[in-house]
Amino acid sequence: LPVDDVNDADELVEVMLGSGADAKLLDGLCALLTSIQENAGVVKVREAILAAKERAFGAECKEAGAALYDLGLAYWRLRDSAKQREFLERALPIYEHEYGSDSSKVAGVLNDLGNAYLGLGDYAKQRDVLERALAIDEREHGKNSTHVAITLTNLGNAYGTLGDHAKKRDMLERALAIKERTYGRDHAEVAITLMNLGNAYGQLGDYAKARDSQERSLAIKERA
Secondary structure, three states: HHHHHHHOOOHHHHHHHHOOHHHHHHHHHHHHHHHHHEEEHHHHHHHHHHHHHHHHOOOOOHHHHHHHHHHHHHHHHOOHHHHHHHHHHHHHHHHHHHOOOOOHHHHHHHHHHHHHHHHHOOOOOHHHHHHHHHHHHHHHOOOOOOOHHHHHHHHHHHHOOOOOOOHHHHHHHHHHHHHHHHHHHOOHHHHHHHHHHHHOOOOOHOOHHHHHHHHHHHHHHHHH
16 A cells, blocks of 8 residues: 555545456455544545446345445444444345354344444334344354353344343343353453343342442452
8 A cells, every 4th residue: 555655544535446456455454544533534545446346246135245344344333323233234135145044144134234223213123123133143153152141232222222121131131141141240241241141130129139239340340
């Protein structure tokens, strides 16, 4: 990358996009821009990569699906949930066709799509895609994997936002058990889940359990 020949990130993007650089070099440019939080530049490069993939292979090809996914994540870093949803929804059917509806790659798209729906306040759709992702993660990684714990946490919070605090409690209790086994009882990840679980207990009127969870969370955070 000709970083010494340009004045700023915007100029670097323009030089690289006008140079006929291949996708591998443009991926390297995106990695650099991401590391210095030049997220608008990442979006511009990812859009160029997508256009090139679609021209070369067609709009429904595996390569275009990957480019759509990467562009969706770039918009996530820009906090543009609408654009994130748009490109991930376009990527999803391509991933389903290429890898199968129950593949771990599809679960990854579904989890990120859930984040987009969360950002847009569409909690019902967030719940629906995370339910699908959870079923895939359990089959692919086992019911006690950290993949499952992450999805359980996000799904539990979706249920809580929809007012189903009992479901939120159940999901977070499962996530807590996985994280305690994986990281140990005094890990920061455990503290985060305990805090959310305490909120669920409070919403259900179980204030003793809410207190106990929050006190455990506080003690972990103070030590950390």
